[in-house]
Amino acid sequence: MQSTARDFKHNAHEALVDPNLQDSLSKLKVGFSERRRQAAERLPEFEALRDRARDIKNHTLANLDFYLEEFERKVIALGGHVHWAPTAEDAQRIIADLCKSVDAKTIAKSKSMVSEEIGLNDHLEALGIAPIETDLGEYIIQLRHEPPSHIIAPAVHLTKDQVADTFYEHHKALGFTKRLTERNDLVAEARYVLRQKFLEADVGLNGANFLVAETGSSMLVTNEGNADLSNTLPRMQIVLASIEKVIPTLEDAAVLLRVLARSATGQESSAYTTLNTGPKRDGDLDGPSQYHVVILDNGRSSVLGTKMQDMLRCIRCGACMNHCPVYGAIGGHAYGWVYPGPIGAVLTPQLIGVEEAGNLPNASTFCGRCESVCPVRIPLPGLMRHWREREFEQHLTPRAVRQGLALWSFLARRPKLYRRLTQLANRMLATFGKVEGRYRSLPLASGWTRFRDLPAPQPGGTFHSQWARQRSRTRA
């Protein structure tokens, strides 16, 4: 996917003036966080489970090579294949070759953020292979040629009316000539259209929430059941997942599942939890005859053993973006690449470079709400700050910011000079602002005064000057 993260400010502006998007976001901000809160409160051991979830992921990351190889051994023993993809291009090539090997014309996909990361759909289309998204949200945005705006709710930026228009436009040719307006009718129509696609598909491709080393299983949660069709009907199944999806055991999966759905949607568990363990066996009534797992690195392994390793604990629940006031203001597309919100602000610079995505870790107030809800306790603000430090070290921070900062820190280290200057500033701003009590505009402060007044200082001098006067009077 082509990044527009560099244009973050412009993207954010567009988002803020888009009434449909703002309408959708106003619902998302309240809905997700309230449901998560209720789910967490209903489970007394929720906080303890978050600790365990964090520990499981930390243990796995500390022994990642071991668990990945263990997973591979199990998959091979089951009659499946594991393909290692160091880069996005490698993953594209591996999947395209697999599709070609069975002369695939269409592939049924269930939601996979990693497939967005590697730009799989465009690549396959260029080769004449039609990828069909079968997750409802992904299907909608595929029709609209848009990227997802949320990692678990890809079409959350759209209103029902926009979906109605999209279906009307694209389903006309299939004989659906009525513009539907009811939610259930829209779902039913999509279900009907997609059912045909499942039956036609030569290959089923899905992501994975977890790869279980103990059993060689890939585990997937959905609320629509589409993954179960896309991975049982076609003759070849491809699982596409990144290296940090592996976990040791099914017991560990049970812990992670308990925090995943609650954090994501406030459900106790997702409607469907599916384990795929190898290809169809002798005597099985259905299932794919070929089972392939493509495991992508794409720069992740380079953060192992560094301060940034914590980002790999992520289980992609979306809670950080559901609770982020910046995401809530601008939605996911403004972030300009695959992963939006706080986790996107941390992952994206790693995956496509901090030169390209430098705005993302800066566009945060560090309010900490993301960290406070993260089921695996990723210190997201701390990781964003770490990116800011990298940018500063590499002189990527904008010149005006660097110069302002240099002047300010020069003064901050000279308390006496600082006192004299702040006393002067206080006097001036207090005197000219005395009547109104505030400024509607002020030179060099337009970033502030464009949208809000600047309160004038109280008259009478700085605190330190007043304090010094008072103390000398008391002593005298």
Added chain:
Amino acid sequence: MSSSPPRRVALFVTCLVDLFRPSVGFAAVKLLEDAGCIVEVPPLQVCCGQPAYNSGDRASTKAIAAQVIAAFEGYEYVVAPSGSCAGMLSHHYPGLFDDDPKMKARAETFAGRCHELMAFLVDVLGVTRVAARYDGTVTYHDSCSGLRELGVKQQPRTLLGSVEGLRLREMRTPEVCCGFGGTFCVKYPEISNAMVGEKTGDVAASGAGTLLAGDLGCLMNMAGKLQREGRPIKVRHVAEVLAGMGDRHAIGEGER
């Protein structure tokens, strides 16, 4: 009052209180003295270093942190009328010196002595009541660092509950960020504006005539937006109301 010797408390004034609203500092002094403390203001303090820290300038942050630690060495308690600055001193300073064990030990000792004002009054000093009067309905915004780093939530509400004439009416989302975020509000003014606009809408919907919080940065941001929107809601630091200084000009309010 207990008969133990009075506690010696160093006030970390914060740079915004020093420059914009000294009355918050004097309110803090009064609250601490009323609770039996001896308050001192170490003269070599400037800023906690967050502007540099949050802009990625680690070297300047360390230099400023070392200066703050030196200025406050020897005090048993360091108290700031700001959750954001207190959080910086108590939660972030030690991590700055991971490569310098001696300095890290000093930073850890220092961090353990630092407190946010409301939490210090209630949790450390055991204050449950203040002698103050404020006639009106107020709503309280939970500033992010105080709330999520330091657990400041109930303490200000406990103390506000003892203020005569004051009624607290909660807004719908008191825990959602106001969009200030230090340099964030000038680096991303449009996004910050959307956030603070949402906040002021929520404040107004509460029906309260006064908005209180424990951090001057957030207060200036919300006051500035309320005033730009023409909403007649007074904005004050919670310490001012608790110290009986609620009759002064509110933030951004002039003589007119």
